[in-house]
Amino acid sequence: MISVKALQKNYGSFPALKDISFDVSSGEVLGLLGPNGAGKTTTMRILTGFLGASAGTVLVDGHAVADQPEVVQALIGYLPEQAPLYPDLSVHEHLDFAAEVHGITGAKKEKAIRTACEQTGLTERLYFAISELSKGYRQRVGLAQALIHDPKILILDEPTTGLDPNQILEIRELITELGEKKTVILSTHIMQEVEAVCDRVIVINEGKIVAEGAPGDLAADTQRATHQYRVTVQGAVGAVTEFLKKIKGVERVEKIPGSPRGTATALVYASSDIRTVLTKKLASSFDLLELSTEKASMEDVFASLTK
Amino acid sequence: MTPLFALVRKELRLYFNSPIAYIFLTVFLALSSWFFFRGFFLVGQADLRGFFGFLPWIFLFLIPALTMRLWAEERRQGTIETLLTSSLSLRQVVLGKFVASFSFLLIALAASFTLPISIHFIGSLDWGVVLAGYVGALLLGASYISFGLFVSALTSNQIVAFISSVIVLFLLFILGQSIVTFALPGFIVPFFEFFSLGSHYDAIIRGVIDTRDVLYYLSFSALFLYFNYLAINAQK
Numbered sequence: 001m002i003s004v005k006a007l008q009k010n011y012g013s014f015p016a017l018k019d020i021s022f023d024v025s026s027g028e029v030l031g032l033l034g035p036n037g038a039g040k041t042t043t044m045r046i047l048t049g050f051l052g053a054s055a056g057t058v059l060v061d062g063h064a065v066a067d068q069p070e071v072v073q074a075l076i077g078y079l080p081e082q083a084p085l086y087p088d089l090s091v092h093e094h095l096d097f098a099a100e101v102h103g104i105t106g107a108k109k110e111k112a113i114r115t116a117c118e119q120t121g122l123t124e125r126l127y128f129a130i131s132e133l134s135k136g137y138r139q140r141v142g143l144a145q146a147l148i149h150d151p152k153i154l155i156l157d158e159p160t161t162g163l164d165p166n167q168i169l170e171i172r173e174l175i176t177e178l179g180e181k182k183t184v185i186l187s188t189h190i191m192q193e194v195e196a197v198c199d200r201v202i203v204i205n206e207g208k209i210v211a212e213g214a215p216g217d218l219a220a221d222t223q224r225a226t227h228q229y230r231v232t233v234q235g236a237v238g239a240v241t242e243f244l245k246k247i248k249g250v251e252r253v254e255k256i257p258g259s260p261r262g263t264a265t266a267l268v269y270a271s272s273d274i275r276t277v278l279t280k281k282l283a284s285s286f287d288l289l290e291l292s293t294e295k296a297s298m299e300d301v302f303a304s305l306t307k
Numbered sequence: 308m309t310p311l312f313a314l315v316r317k318e319l320r321l322y323f324n325s326p327i328a329y330i331f332l333t334v335f336l337a338l339s340s341w342f343f344f345r346g347f348f349l350v351g352q353a354d355l356r357g358f359f360g361f362l363p364w365i366f367l368f369l370i371p372a373l374t375m376r377l378w379a380e381e382r383r384q385g386t387i388e389t390l391l392t393s394s395l396s397l398r399q400v401v402l403g404k405f406v407a408s409f410s411f412l413l414i415a416l417a418a419s420f421t422l423p424i425s426i427h428f429i430g431s432l433d434w435g436v437v438l439a440g441y442v443g444a445l446l447l448g449a450s451y452i453s454f455g456l457f458v459s460a461l462t463s464n465q466i467v468a469f470i471s472s473v474i475v476l477f478l479l480f481i482l483g484q485s486i487v488t489f490a491l492p493g494f495i496v497p498f499f500e501f502f503s504l505g506s507h508y509d510a511i512i513r514g515v516i517d518t519r520d521v522l523y524y525l526s527f528s529a530l531f532l533y534f535n536y537l538a539i540n541a542q543k
Contacts, residue, residue, distance in 0.1 A: 045388070048388075048392045049392055050388050050391055050392050050543065051543055052543055069392075070394055070396065073392050073393065073394060074394055076392070078388070078389065078392055080385050080388045080389070081385075082384075082385040083385075084384060084385040084386040084387075084388055084389045084390075085384065085386065086317070086321060086384065086386060087384075088320075088321050088324040088325045089317070089320060089321070089324060093317075093320060093324075096313075097313055097314075097316070097317040098389070098393075100309055100310060100312070100313030100316075101310045101313050101314065101390075101393040101394060101395055102310070102393060102394050103309055103310055103394055105309050129324075145389065
């Protein structure tokens with residue numbers, strides 16, 4: 001569906017993108033993950049034809065964005081990071097404009113507005129001025145605008161920034177729902193978002209792709225590279241951490257506060273798999289209550305990849 | 308045509324959904340009528356020369372107020388991204404914005420048409436001169452609009468757009484007037500007069516519509532619309 005080859009973009013002498021290549025197949029939900037300033041927004045802007053690339057090509061459904069921007073733009077619904085809205089228009093006027101700009105008129109237009117509003121839960125706010133809407137509703141209007149011409153591809157730049165937890169869940173559900181029928185590319189720097197909605201994730205840092213794969217696979221890779229164990233024993237925290245530090249292979253011990261009275265919990269970072277040694281030694285000196293492998297979170301994945 | 312028409316309608320809605328349109332129309336009609344009637348009964352002549360004579364000065368402040376937001380706001384709100392990634396080409400967007408402001412100017416000038424009508428009943432009005440005056444006002448207005456639009460394309464700050472448009476339009480307008488040209492060597496004066504927005508207007512409101520004057524305004528407008536296109540294109 002989308003094929004990006006050797007994409008580069010320079011802002012003056014600053015290289016924002018250095019050789020980005022990836023493919024997105026039809027019906028896939030792809031996450032672009034990266035810290036702020038990594039090049040996510042630039043990549044998306046080039047995909048939508050808003051920015052020109054310094055080098056490289058983008059093919060969408062077989063059409064080059066640089067040569068046939070109008071054809072490609074008709075296939076894409078785009079929601080920039082800041083929902084692009086006219087505060088002085090009502091929701092209906094805004095969507096009316098968005099539809100007509102895509103050449104949708106008459107009865108079809110009204111139907112498109114109604115469908116987009118139903119999908120995004122805006123029906124009851126249709127005649128509100130956009131300046132009167134909350135941030136969450138504005139984001140929905142932005143999404144409704146991106147959906148108005150029923151595009152095959154949705155490009156969403158940080159669709160949940162600035163929303164409250166309930167709104168975030170709603171928008172994610174909506175994206176998952178839309179992802180069943182459409183190809184979706186979304187950018188984010190929130191790990192849970194990737195785990196919650198994406199089929200595949202590309203991690204970008206400083207204009208380069210540093211990792212690619214299913215969210216679970218990336219976590220598993222990091223898991224193999226890091227060894228973290230959670231230990232809970234009966235006893236004093238100080239004694240336990242001192243004891244743990246002396247075990248061969250342990251790199252670092254972190255106290256974890258908040259364990260019940262009389263028990264101590266610590267996080268052990270090791271350089272190799274030391275589970276057997278750890279169990280034996282701890283069991284011989286303390287009353288061992290818990291010993292478990294700490295799962296690498298997406299945060300760890302992210303931190304290890306973008307270091 | 309639908310997308311272009313949609314853009315024109317959106318721009319007009321933005322004028323009329325906000326106080327801008329009403330403030331503009333009120334200030335325009337109040338100022339122009341006041342300037343006009345202030346001298347009208349003293350002079351006792353049934354013509355609109357006073358009205359057309361003051362129009363460039365009223366336009367000088369009102370038209371940049373009309374155009375200052377056209378690009379600057381799109382950029383500040385981020386709507387420029389959806390606008391330029393819609394099925395409209397950049398050429399159409401530039402044209403649509405110009406047509407919208409020009410239509411608004413048409414509405415304002417149409418509202419001032421009560422002046423010649425009332426004078427028509429008081430004395431014998433030379434309708435030819437009046438219509439030439441309106442043609443001149445529209446041509447001058449179109450030039451101000453395309454220039455203001457161009458300046459708005461260069462910034463995301465409305466106030467910067469407003470002030471720089473006013474200053475440069477003012478300079479371009481007085482360029483050919485004797486207050487500027489009296490100190491210049493004689494052979495340069497015709498060039499200054501030719502490039503001045505003011506001298507062509509003076510000729511038209513006297514009732515003489517010369518194709519050279521019309522061409523001047525049309526090419527001035529076209530040139531800055533083209534610059535506008537280049538300015539936005541360069542930012543992509």
